[in-house]
Amino acid sequence: MTRADQTEIRMRIVIEQPVPGVLHSLQSGDDIPLDPKRSEAGERLAFDFPIRIAPGPGFFGDQVRREGPERRFVYIRIGQSAGDPSSPWSRRMKIDIHDIEQHLLDRATAGDGVIELSVNGTGKDGTPACATVQVAGRRIA
Template sequence: MQTGTLSELQIILVVTAPLPGVVFAVQHGRDGLLSPYASTPDRLSFALTLSLGPALPDGSFNYRGPFAQGTPADRFIYLNSGTYAGQPDTPWARRAKIRLAGMPGDLVAAATGDADRAIEACLHGMARDGGPVCASVAPALIQWRLVGHP
């Protein structure tokens, strides 16, 4: 799929219906946090960049960079909430895994290396138990789409 040198891929992570009063952040590296660039009571938006290296042995995309957590064969983005997002005065301490293997390959191919395009991943910010979204988010619960100018 992806070969050669590193290329950049812009990702916009959108969290809809975040739990009121709970802070969300995307994990950067081991313990860094990325705050949303846009925030309303109904929607949080995070902008991040991944690098794509040479394809993995099975031909799948090789996501890299400080936002790509996990092993090369199982990369994901952590969406942290509550104390994991730097909020000291909350009973919540959760992380949600957004698996990068769930990104449609055609969108990755269309957006990689194009500064005017991004892949938007949209997910619901509240879990079934009424707390912040957590654990591995089922791929069917994430809407992926290409955004930007062709």
């Protein structure tokens, strides 16, 4: 698939209730933290980035990772992985994007807004959520 067959849209991942003081960042490339930020008192964190979509749908971009023929996801780096060497955590959240509903993709392609995915940033044990996290909400913002 050529880049000419792809349409750029905007994405936003919102981390709701992150563990206060813990650095989070997008992952770009193989090991590069991007746009690091931390919550001081549990306020939400938002990460905006472009992706490209193609018929199928196919998902492409610097933040898009692949697993198998269909699964596409974005990593949020946490703690040491996000660039904080003093953090007790070195984790990543895996946030699936391959299952975004077609009507949201259509609206984003038409320029109606940003696809926003929200996830809970704190695990059941009170530490930063990691591994595959469930998307709590999807909408056009």
